[in-house]
Amino acid sequence: MLLDIIDNLPRLRLSTAHFKLILWLLNQAGVQHVPSYDAFRKTQEELTSMCASEPVHCVSSVGNHFYVNDPRETIKQQFANPEVAQHFNFYPEETDESISEVWQAERWKEYDPSDLTPMYSSNGKQFYINEVAMLHDDRLVIPLLWVKRHGILHADCNMVDIDNDGRWIRDTTVHSIPAEQFVLNYLEVIGTLEIQKIPWKEMPNPKRKLVDEDEDLYVVMIPIWADDVSGNKSKQYNKHINLYMENSNLPARLLQQEYFVNFLSTSPHASSPEQFSEIRKIVNETQTNPIRCFNADTKRRCRVILRVPSLPADNPQQSEEASHIGGNSNKFCRRCNVGGTHEEKGSNEGYHSLFSVGISRSASQTIEILNKQLNTAMTGVASHVKAIQTETGVKDKVTEYWIDLLLKKANQIHKDNPRKAQEEVTTELTEWLESQPGDKTNPLLDIAGLDPTKDTPVEILHTILLGIVKYVWHMFHSKLSEEEQRVFTARLQSTDTDGLTIPPLRAAYIMQYRNGLIGKHFKALMQTMVFHVHDLVTPDEFEIIKAVGELGAMLWVPEIKDMEQYLRDLEVRIGNVLDAFSKVDPNKIACKIKLHLLPHIISDCRRYGPAIHNSTEIFECFNAVFRMCSILSNHQAPSRDIARKFASMDRLKHLLSGGYWFYKGEWIQSSPLVRRLLHTDVVIQQHLGWTPPPDIQYGKVIPLSKVKSTAIDWSQTCASSAYLQEIKSKIWNFNRAVIAQSGDVCVKGSWIAVEYGHNAKCRAIGRLTEILTPQVPVEGDPTFVLTMENFIVGEHRHPHFDMPVLRRPAEQDQLPCYLVIKPEEILFRLSVQHDCRLTGCKLTGSRVVLQEHQKTSQRMSVLSHVDDSSYIINTHALHNATLLRCFLPRPLIEPKYLIPDRQSFHFETATKYREARMAEIDDTAVSESTPSMPVKRRRKNKAMEGDQSEKSGQIGKRKRTEAADSTNDISENEDIV
Ligand SMILES: [Zn+2]
C-alpha cells in the first residue's frame, strides 16, 4: 500500500529506475515481504480492475487516436467518496447574504427547472417537480422548482384543490414551501387517495423513467477546461492539448485545491474540438442513461446527469471554443458584436462602443453563419467565405476543414464541367457533405444548456494579470533609465509585505527578468507598484496604475457581499481602467481585446459569482503534474500512458479517502488504517494537494520557541502606560503571534483592525506591538495582554492615491497612543504602506547583499522612511479586501469615475486615435518608399509591447502568439501596406 502511494503522488512522479531503487533499498534495509517490481505492478493492475477504470480509446472523425478518462467514472468515484460526497450541493440557492458559490449566482437559475436536479429525496422517497405531492397538513401541491433559500431547501409550488365535484384545480400562484413539509409523494398520493385520475397528463415526471424506483436522480455541473501545454519541462515545445474538468457542485473553497481537479484527456495530435466531441457524446448520453452511482453520504444508490455550465480557458482557447475568429480581427470579441473595420472602430460612435458590451452573440446565430459559410464554399470562391468570416468574426476550426474540402471539390466540378449550374453543384455538394461522418461544426455548439458564446467567462489570470497588468508593467519599465530602474527596485524591495500574503518580493529579480515575469509577479506588482512609481511616471500613467490596482482588489475576492452594489462599483472601476488606458494610448482600446473584455466581467460575476471561480490558476498548477507524467511516459502512446497514470492516481486518492467500490455484490471501502492516512499524515496531504478543512482558532496566542523567548518588566512595557487596571505580575513574556478572527497570523509589527470594548462597540486600526503573557500566572491578572499603536483613519482620502490614510493621534484628538486589547478582538490583518511620496523618503539606507545565505561585500541601497506617522491603507491589497471594505466607512472607498463625461471624452480620444492612425499610415508609406528605414525594427518594437504571448513567462509553456495582442500590431500594419 505504501509503495502504491509513493508511486501515485501527483507532485512527485517517480521513474521506473527510481522505483526499482526504492525496492532495492527496502530489501537492503531488511524489510520483509518487499514485492518484486513486476509483482507490484500486477497488484496495482488488480486494484485498478477492482475499484478504478481504464482510459477509453477514442478515434476522432479525422482519424486521430487518443484516450479519455471517462468523466462518468470520475463522478462515480466522487459520489462513492465520503470525503467528497458530503459536500455536494445540488440545488440553486437564493440568498440575501454574501455570494460565494456558483449556485448562489444566476447561471444555475438560467436552466429550466427540469434540467436542474428535479427531485428531493427524503427517507427513500423522491419528490419530483411537476408532480402532485402532499404536505404534512394534507394540502396538495405541485412543486415547480427545488431551490435553497437561506440554506434551507424549499420548493416553489402551486396549490391544488379538489372541488365538490371531485375535480382537481390548480392555482397558479407560486408559494415557497420548505422541503421538510413534504410527506407523501406522487406515487403515494395516487395510492392512498383513490382519486379519479389526475387531470394532468404529464404526470408522473417523465424523468422517473430514467431511474429505478429506489434511486435518486441528480444533476452535476462540470465546467470543462482546455489548454495546450508542453509535455516537456525544457524549452523544446512538445505540444499537447489537455482537457480537465471539475465538479462545480462542490464548494469553491474545495475547488481551489488540486485534489479536486480531474483529468479528462490529452493528445499531442487531436485538437480540442476532437476531444470535446468525445466528451460531448458522454455528456449527452447521461441525459438518457444517467450514471449509476453509490452516494457515500446518503448510502443510497443514485443516477447522475451531467451538464456543462461553462468553459474556463485562456482567451485564444475560448475564442476557438466559441467558433470565433480570434482577438486580432475586426470583430474581435467572442462574446458580442462590437468592432468592425478600422474606419468603423475609429468613428466617434464606434470607438465609444468599444468601452461597453455590444449586442450579444449566440450559438444559434453562430451555427447559422457557419452554415452560410459552408454554402458559400460550394461556389468555390474562397474570398467570399473569408469575407463572411471577417464581417461576422465567426470562424470555426471544424467547419474550416469542410470548407477547404468543399472549395476544392467545387472548383474541380467547375473545371470538369464549366457549364454546370451553381444550383446543381450546390445540391450535389450538400448531399455529399451530409453523407460524411463526423461533426461539421464545433461540437460545443451542440451541448444542451451550453452556449459557448456566452459561457466562456472572462478568465482573470490571463486577462488581468497576464493582460492588463502586463501592459501596465511594460509601459512602465520600458521607459526607465538605468538609474530609475535602480530607484524603483530599491523602493519595491522596501515594500512592507505584511498583510499581503504574497511570497517574498524579489525586486532585483523582477527588474532583471522584467520581460519574462509570470502570474505571481504580476499579482505582487499589481498590489504594490503604485506606492513606488512617483517621479518615474507621468500623471496619466499613474492613473492607469492606480485604476488597475483598484480593479484587481475588487476581482480577487472569494465572496460578494452585496451583489448590486458590487456590480455598480465594478462598472466604475472597469470604466476607469479603460479611460485611463485610452488617455495614454487611444490605440490600445481599438486593438487589445483584453481591454474590451473587461466590461463582460460584470455579467460574468452576476452569472457565476466571484471572478476567481473562473480563474484557471489551479488548472495551470495541475499542468505541472501533467508535465511530470508526460516526461516519464515512454512517448510510444503518450495519451494512453498519461491517462492511465491519472486514473491510477485517482484510484489512490479514492482508496485513501475511504471511497467505496462495488465488490462481490456490495459496496466496500478500504480499512480504517488506510483511511486514517489522509486525515492525519501531513506529508500525504501535501502530496495529494489536499487541505483539511481549516479550523480557525481565533484568539489563540502562539508562544515563541524556548530559545528565542524573552521577558520584560511590566513597567517597561507599552501596555503599562495604557492598561487601566492594577497588574500584579511583574515579569511578562513575549509571544510570537496571535490568530485573528479571519484566521490571519498576526505578529509584532502587523497592521490590524480591531473591535474592542463593551459589546465590541469601538473600532480601530493600528500596529501590533506587544503580545504578552505573565511569566507566572497570578490570579486576577489577564492571561494575555496585547498592545497596539493607535492610529486614526483620516477623514479624507489621500490626494494622490485615493486611499484612506492613517495618522497618529494628535493632542487635540485626546486619544491614547496605545490600546490594550484582548487576543479575540483582532478582526483581520491589513496591508499598510508608508507615504513615501508625501514625506519624500530617500534611498539613503543600505543593506548587505546576501548570496547563498552568506553576506557579501556588496551593499544595496534601501529606502529609509522619513517618519513613522504617515501611512496609507493599501486598498490594492487582495488579502482581506472584502473585510477591509466592510470595515471602512463607505465614503473612503466608494469608487468614482475618473472622467465624469465619458462619452465626450471617448469622442475626443477617437479623434486622437484617427490622427495617430493617419500619421502611422503616412509614416509607413514613407518607410516603404525608402527601404533603408527600419520598418522591421519598428514592428519588432511594437511586437515587444507587453504580451507576445500571455504565457511566454510560464515555464515549459509554448510560445504561442496570443492572437489578440502582439501579432495584432503587426498584422494591422500589414493591412495598411
Ligand atoms: Zn464584447
Ligand SMILES: [Zn+2]
Ligand atoms: Zn517612506
